[in-house]
Amino acid sequence: MVKISVLQHAPEAHLPIRPGDPTPTSRNLDPLMHPFARARERTRALNAAKMDRMFAKPFVDSLEGHMDAVEVLARQPGSLTTVASGSWDGGLILHNLSTRRQLFKVPQAHKGKVSGLCFAEGERLLSCGVDRNVKLWSISGSSETPLNVFPGKSAFNSIDHHRSDPLFATASNLVQIWDETKSAPISNLTFPTSTETITSVRFNLSESSVLASIGSDRTFTLYDIRTGKAERRVVMQMRSNALAWSPTFPTTILLASEDHNLYTFDIRHLTTPSQIYKAHVAAVMSCDWSPTGLEFVSGGWDRTVRIWKEGQGHTPEVYHTKRMQRVSSSIFSGDARFVLTGSDDGNVRIWKAKASDKLGVITARERAAMEYRESLKERWKMDTQVGKVARTRHLPKSVYQASKLKRTMLDAQRVKEERRRKHTRAGETKPKPARKKVVLVEQT
């Protein structure tokens, strides 16, 4: 007896039971059923990379109102929308990012430029200027007179508020700690041998009594306000222009240096930076961490804004526009989705932190598709074409030429060094890693 069975598909298993039901799908994961799976996935990855570039429209808006270059920006802790900006003409504006309106404006907050801004507890704002004054403003009202004025002895360069206590620190030729209720500084902090200007000062966010400053004498100094002393100092090859503490990793600090690089340091180990970030082609003027601690933004003298991933020292995202001049200040927004930059042309610009991000409501399917595209790009980034599309950025001609020139010079230097080493006695000179060259000396 012969047993015969012939393949048949039960239609009820493959057709919707009632009209309007979704059609049942079936899967067969046998690779023979999916010919060219890899080639098709690569095509998809290439399309994903291209779509990413197609939708890359990072510029959101610009906030106007300043008469001169924007020197400083500050974000209100705990608020997603409130941002203060100070300019070289002494003006001070409080912006609302979502409505793009000015909440509060003082055209002549200081004589000369506003050099530092920070928010204090309870809707108050502290500003310092080169007119040797620190002023405390109430931002809830609209009066143009400050709540309090703290007169200093020399021009201030920077100000930062303590995370929890009513204290703030200013930087002039020395670091001073002030109490909000007292009109004179409660302590002066300085490294014993330091004589030059302090350009910026920042409190640590979690270990809130630790303070870091950078100075024009190429130093980076750590203080503790409890002991009232400068604890450590590092002299570097070039001076730094800005510094920022990591919001998630308390021992990490980011320095924006004059030598076109950014450095992250682990303050427990100050002899070498933990990472060098190289892409700017002129001095880096400002830097700020994303609240997630995974990214940071930097603005440079080369008129570009760059957004870096923590730990990846090359190929950052780069933003530029025709009319944007030297970027003197840059901050992340509180939700890590936007970046704000203030530049010499007097505008504060809002950018997306991720260039091809879609603003507005995103459905679950759309989100899933976006995540799939992200992972495809990640997976195929080593492919020549996909990688090229994902990596290539258009740069202004001046920046492009400058980077080319810089590369040529660095190459030449390296080759020269190599040749010199080749023709000296073996083992006499060792190549020095770039990370070892940054710090000249560490002092305690």
Next chain:
Amino acid sequence: MDILVARADALQPLGKKRKIHHSPRTPKGSSTDRTLHSVSKHTSVPKSFSRLPDAPTTYKHIANKKLRADLNRHTAQATRAKALLEDAEMLLGDEAGKIEVEGELEKTWRVGQDEIAEGAGQEAAKGRREWKLDGGPYRLRYTRNGRHLAIAGRTGHVATFDWMTGTLHSELQLQETCRDITFLHDHSHYAIAQKKYIFIYDRDGVELHCLKSHIVPTRLEFLPYHWLLASIGNAGYLKYQDTSTGQLLVEHRTKLGACTTMAQNAHNAVIHLGHQNGCVTLWTPNLPHPAVQLLAHLGPVVGLSVDPSQGGRYMSTAGKDGTVKVWDCRNWKGAVREWSVRSGGDVELEWSAKGSLAVASGGSVNVYATPSIHTPMHTKAPPPLYLTHPIPHRPLTSVRFAPFQDVLTIGHAAGLSSILVPGAGEPNFDSAEADPFENKKARREKEVKALLDKIQPDMISLDPEFVGSLAPPPKLTTVTTIDGKPPVEIPFARLPRLERLKASGKLDETEAAEAENEKDLDDNGKLKSREEREKRKQRGKGKSLKRYLRKQRKNVIDPTAVAIRKKLEKQREEKTRARLAAKNGEEPKKFSALDRFKRAP
């Protein structure tokens, strides 16, 4: 400051190595978590977590830590995915058909179609049909999901229909010769090789395009993932037309005359052509010559098919000489097996998705089943027959298996007959690839998705897995050791010229070898100093000959170069002889007859 560091004690300075505290009391192996230990008795970890990849490739040789971690992660993930794939097979719903016989004496080929149709289910029995049509011998083609059928009679009767429900999409009387028909990406378009040109029609039979660059086409193939329509004609030109952009991609001159046999390998999109002189050639769009050419038969090749069940590994050919051969596409050294069919003439071949081979010749269709058809055999015995079905309407011009069905349809002089072949079809389809039950919306969506995923034609190659595989190491760097130091990699651009030539394979070593032979010896038989050699070097002598030699590659034996080399050798020998003579003063004269009168010195 120290307080901060002390507080952050768990994380020590990066520069220092972390001390690992070994507690001496607990012996090794028992240092597991107690809670875990107590819980583990009563719980079981999900299979996906518990099964570790058996032997993941380690990347210990890679110095870059980040890259190494990435690679390790990816490999582990891939291994796990592969392991999980086996579990997913349980989810496959439908079962393949089969014929089971009891005992040796019963043969499957004795089972006739009536008996199979009787034994099959009601739905499956619909596959056994006869269509009586009087349009001449018919060619036919299924869509990729096996739902729709297109037929073209020699005299111009063309129809497309959904053969399961019996819905006719279009029926045309073209009043001219139609040699082949194929669906494009789905049943909404089809192409017909007509008397002079290829025409493209839509589902309703409206003529959309006339492809005038394809002249007198005989066979058509559509490569669905590349959106290419390939045609071969009487002039012997293989032409690829991109149906998504409409441009004629490339035309290859086969130089082998008229061709009426064509098949595609569904797994690498290579086009196989069978020619009049018995050659089978394999073509890709990016090569102007065949990727493979083999002499398969001692007469015209009439039937050709590639096995989809083994990833395109086997190909079968049939010749006018009445033999059928199965070839291994990875190793062209002779056929895997060959046999002759009883009635010669035009033999049509087709592999099914599960590896059954249908051979239509003379007045019958024979089906051979899978393991025996692939096993190598030295004798010319035919493989054991699985099924046979006589069809009295000669000639049989086309055989096609319906995808995802156990149905084989034969086009012949009196129409079409479809028979049931249990076990021929793939039982489980994937809705993302081809779905027999898809609705209109799904079809439309699939069309868009397929266009987005279209693979570029220059990525067709014999090995489809080359995409995403590691590139061969570039020649542009060389690894050299400088005076005993560890080897360093120097980029091509910074090598000295000689090294660059050597790296790019352009350096001719003959000169160097000759220069070695021709060590300059001074009068005292010593090596001259470098300066002296430089000074004495005669510029321009024999330059043209040497230049000629330099331009020649050493591994090419060229009679002119050999002659020149010989000549130079001769010159060199003469030179050395002269030098020796000069060294020894007078050349020793031959003894002459008058020497006997010489006074002794």
